[in-house]
Amino acid sequence: MPRRTRSLLRGSAAAVLLTVLTASVLAQADPATVPKFKDLDSMEARVQGCVTCHGQQGQGTSSDYFPRIAGKPAGYLLNQLRAFRDGSRRYAPMNYLVAYLSDDYLREIAEYFAKLRPPFPAAQASALPATLLDHGRTLVQNGDTNRQIPACMACHGPNLTGMEPGIPGLVGLRTNYIAAQLTRWRAGERRAAAPDCMHRIATRLEETDIQALAGYLGSLAAPREAAPDARNTQRMPLTCGSQR
Incomplete structure (x- = not known):
């Protein structure tokens, strides 16, 4: 045939x-x-x-x-x-x-x-201590240069709504889901096209980092603009296969 x-x-x-x-x-x-x-x-x-x-x-x-x-x-x-x-x-x-x-x-x-733009869910108050939430905010906004961890905003956009063509938004996701996915990236259970930048970043995260990131991201209020950023509106800190 x-x-x-x-x-x-x-x-x-x-x-x-x-x-x-x-x-x-x-x-x-x-x-x-x-x-x-x-x-x-x-x-x-x-x-x-x-x-x-x-x-x-x-x-x-x-x-x-x-x-x-x-x-x-x-x-x-x-x-x-x-x-x-x-x-x-x-x-x-x-x-x-x-x-x-x-x-x-x-x-x-x-x-x-x-193409769909339904409303975002209401923000969930986090039960994490303020110090841990502040650590999550720092990683999201600034990263950790000493450990070569870029800011989440550097790739996922200033509103964390993602970037065309292949980087997802992080707002509107629940804390446990974010923690589970970061853990899977770190363990190599989730993979992306080479170079797999998320795996590289996740292997540099400690358990407390994952807890802080997930708690902070899960507590964020909905952004005013829900659309992903246009491609290459900012220089990314790592080359990612998903953006090719």
């Missing part, structure tokens, strides 16, 4: 799979919470398989471990979807959901959520 034909068949099968999974999610949902769609073949209808965990507008849910994906750069979202599909990022429900989806389909999903 020609390669193009096989590719088309895989793409069709993937579309059917996502539609079936979406239908299964809708069948188990409270009918009062299921939105009405003008077009059942629209991307809005197809991504209902995503919104149970990530919220109807990708705003995240009350669970600490299902993050906000709305408004993140499409390039970042595409990279994560590919990583889940190809197994370099592991979370069984996501691996299963996107296992047979083509790059084109994943790109459509990424672009759909990247």
